[in-house]
Amino acid sequence: MLDLKRQYQPLHQELLAAVGHVLETQQFILGEQVASFEQAAARQLGVAHALGCSSGTDALWLALAAAGFGPGSTVLTTPFSFFASVSAILRAGATAVLADIDPATFNLSPAAVEAVLNGPQGESVRAILPVHLYGQCADWTAFWHLGKTRGLTLIEDAAQAWGAEWGGVKAGGLGDIAAFSFYPTKNLSAAGDAGMVTTNSDELAERARMLRQHGMRRRYYHDEIGWNARMDGFQGAILEVKLRYIDGWTRSRRNVARRYHALFHAAGLPEAGPYPVHGIVLPHEVAGTCHVWHQFVIRSARRDQLRDFLAARKIGSEIYYPVPLHMQDALKCLGYAEGSFPEAERAAREVLALPIFPELREDEQQTVVNAITEFLS
Ligand SMILES: Cc1ncc(COP(=O)(O)O)c(C=O)c1O
Numbered sequence: 001m002l003d004l005k006r007q008y009q010p011l012h013q014e015l016l017a018a019v020g021h022v023l024e025t026q027q028f029i030l031g032e033q034v035a036s037f038e039q040a041a042a043r044q045l046g047v048a049h050a051l052g053c054s055s056g057t058d059a060l061w062l063a064l065a066a067a068g069f070g071p072g073s074t075v076l077t078t079p080f081s082f083f084a085s086v087s088a089i090l091r092a093g094a095t096a097v098l099a100d101i102d103p104a105t106f107n108l109s110p111a112a113v114e115a116v117l118n119g120p121q122g123e124s125v126r127a128i129l130p131v132h133l134y135g136q137c138a139d140w141t142a143f144w145h146l147g148k149t150r151g152l153t154l155i156e157d158a159a160q161a162w163g164a165e166w167g168g169v170k171a172g173g174l175g176d177i178a179a180f181s182f183y184p185t186k187n188l189s190a191a192g193d194a195g196m197v198t199t200n201s202d203e204l205a206e207r208a209r210m211l212r213q214h215g216m217r218r219r220y221y222h223d224e225i226g227w228n229a230r231m232d233g234f235q236g237a238i239l240e241v242k243l244r245y246i247d248g249w250t251r252s253r254r255n256v257a258r259r260y261h262a263l264f265h266a267a268g269l270p271e272a273g274p275y276p277v278h279g280i281v282l283p284h285e286v287a288g289t290c291h292v293w294h295q296f297v298i299r300s301a302r303r304d305q306l307r308d309f310l311a312a313r314k315i316g317s318e319i320y321y322p323v324p325l326h327m328q329d330a331l332k333c334l335g336y337a338e339g340s341f342p343e344a345e346r347a348a349r350e351v352l353a354l355p356i357f358p359e360l361r362e363d364e365q366q367t368v369v370n371a372i373t374e375f376l377s
Contacts, residue, residue, distance in 0.1 A: 001316030002185055006359035007249075011241060018237035027233045030213075034236030040243050041196060045172040049205035051197045052231030052239075053212055056159040056181020059195035060088035060129075062229055063177040066197070066208035067153050069094045069127055075155070076116060077129040078108040079324045079336075080344040085131050085157050086325045086334075088179075096334060097121050098326055100341040105286060106133050106297070106351070109343070110142030117150060127153040132161035132171050134320070134353075135187065135253075135294030136286065140166040140174045147175075155179070159195075162188040163250045165290035172198040177208070182239060187253070187294050188246050194235040252358035253293040257285075259362060260296055260354070263369040269376065279376065280306075295320060298372075299350040307352055309375045315368055318353045 008015070022033055034052045042050035053059050069075055070093040077085050079098045089096040099112035108130045116122060128147065130138035138156075147154045154175035158164070161171040162180060172178045177199040182190040197208045210217050215226030264282055281299040285291040297320065300306050310317050324344040326336035338345065354368055 001318055001353075001355050002357050003359065004184065004189075004357075006357070011245070014241050015238055018241050019234055022233040022237045025233075029232055030230050031233045031236070033233045033240065034231045037236040037240040037243065038196075040240055042198070044243060044246075045170045045198055047170075047173040047198045048200045048202070049198065050172075051205065051208055051212060052236055053195045053197060053229045054231060055193040055229075056179060056183060056186075056195040057084040057088055058227075058229040059159075059179035059181065059197045060084055060155075060157060061091055062197050062208045062211055063155050063179045063199075063204075064088060064092040064094065064127075064129075065211050065226075066199075066204050067127065067155065067177055069153075073126045074121070074124040075127045075129050076113060076125045077157075078131050078133075078344070079326045079341045080106060080321065080347055081131040081133060081157065081325065082159070082321065083325065083328065083330075084159075085129065086331060089129065090333075095124070096331075097125060098334065098336065098341065100343045101347060102139070103343045103347065104284075105136060105139075106347055107131065107136065107138040108143075110139050110146065113143075113146060117146070125152065127155055129155040129157055130175075131157040131159070132164055134283070134297055135161050135164055135292035137161065137164050137166035137171055137174065137289055139286075140169075144174075153177075158198075159183075160186065160294040161292060162186070163246060163290070164292045167288065173200060176201060177204050182235070187249065187292055188239065188242055190235040191238050192232075192235060194231050194239065196231075249358040250292050253356060254291070256356050256358070256360050256365065257283075257291070257293045257296055259365055260356075260369070263365055264372075267369055267373045269373060280372065293356055295353040296356040297351050297353045299347075300352060301350060303350050303352050306372065306375050310368070310371055313367075313371050315371055316355055319348075319351060320353055321351075322348055324348045 074095040099116045102109040156175040156178035158171040159181035164171040180196040182194040211226035212229045215224035
């Protein structure tokens with residue numbers, strides 16, 4: 001499914017030198033390596049501020065808290081994402097409201113969001129938190145318009161979308177504030193937990209910086225109750241090395257995705273529309289955007305049998321995510337039930353992520369495609 005060693009091996013010497021430098025300087029928490037990674041990251045994303053922090057989950061939490069969302073405020077997001085997209089809202093003390101997804105992209109549907117905003121819960125919503133799921137930006141033309149016309153803050157969950165673009169603007173610079181994850185399986189990955197908050201707002205950056213460090217602006221003078229959400233020096237040093245390679249890795253991922261499409265079409269696999277009975281549906285890139293293919297996710301009505309069939313042939317696959325968030329035990333408090341979000345529920349039954357990473361070889365992809373063709377025939 002993912003062989004991280006293929007990325008590590010050619011970088012071995014460079015990474016050891018970077019880690020060695022942290023040991024030489026003894027700057028283990030934030031410090032010069034994190035600061036120089038933050039500057040390089042901000043330049044690459046075209047944003048004014050980038051703040052390294054302890055995880056993507058903490059980045060979401062910092063973004064929400066910095067933008068003033070806590071007890072008494074309501075944030076709207078998707079039911080089809082990793083748990084943290086909703087748990088961070090609740091942990092910040094705010095209320096989470098959900099809207100269904102667009103079945104073509106798996107991202108939050110602007111039409112469903114608009115319907116919620118026009119409904120009884122709409123009055124209380126102050127922010128929208130779209131997730132750029134699988135490495136493809138949510139429909140930012142529509143969300144920008146909704147934010148503008150209704151005076152809503154836009155918070156990006158860009159955990160899976162380093163380098164993705166909408167309308168020529170990179171994820172991280174689309175909304176008012178954004179959160180990234182550098183979890184080891186992400187496109188840009190640390191050697192442990194790490195994350196980042198990005199924003200073009202001086203004020204939000206200053207607040208996030210203060211909250212990241214126990215609410216301190218001056219050492220040992222606490223203006224607010226923040227927490228410890230700092231990035232450590234080793235992660236900053238490692239991420240700064242990898243940042244030099246990420247554009248090339250993104251190009252390789254895009255090639256791998258193109259190759260999957262070509263191989264599936266060459267195999268003559270039927271695409272039977274959005275809800276296939278016998279075939280599969282391949283993912284696609286929205287025109288005019290840059291998808292960074294964190295995941296290559298197909299749909300199949302016989303997903304579980306297909307997954308077993310692949311596993312028997314030692315082909316890795318994964319389900320992101322098998323249970324929509326409104327149906328998680330921990331989130332029953334949101335007050336939804338099965339049937340509340342039919343598209344998210346259908347996606348949870350049908351999605352299957354195939355192996356994708358920059359170093360994946362064509363013969364390996366051919367093996368995956370052959371196995372799926374055999375299953376379907
Ligand atoms: C969409 C999404 N949001 C948030 C997170 C949380 O990031 P982390 O695992 O770094 O806390 C992740 C990654 O796991 C994610 O995929």
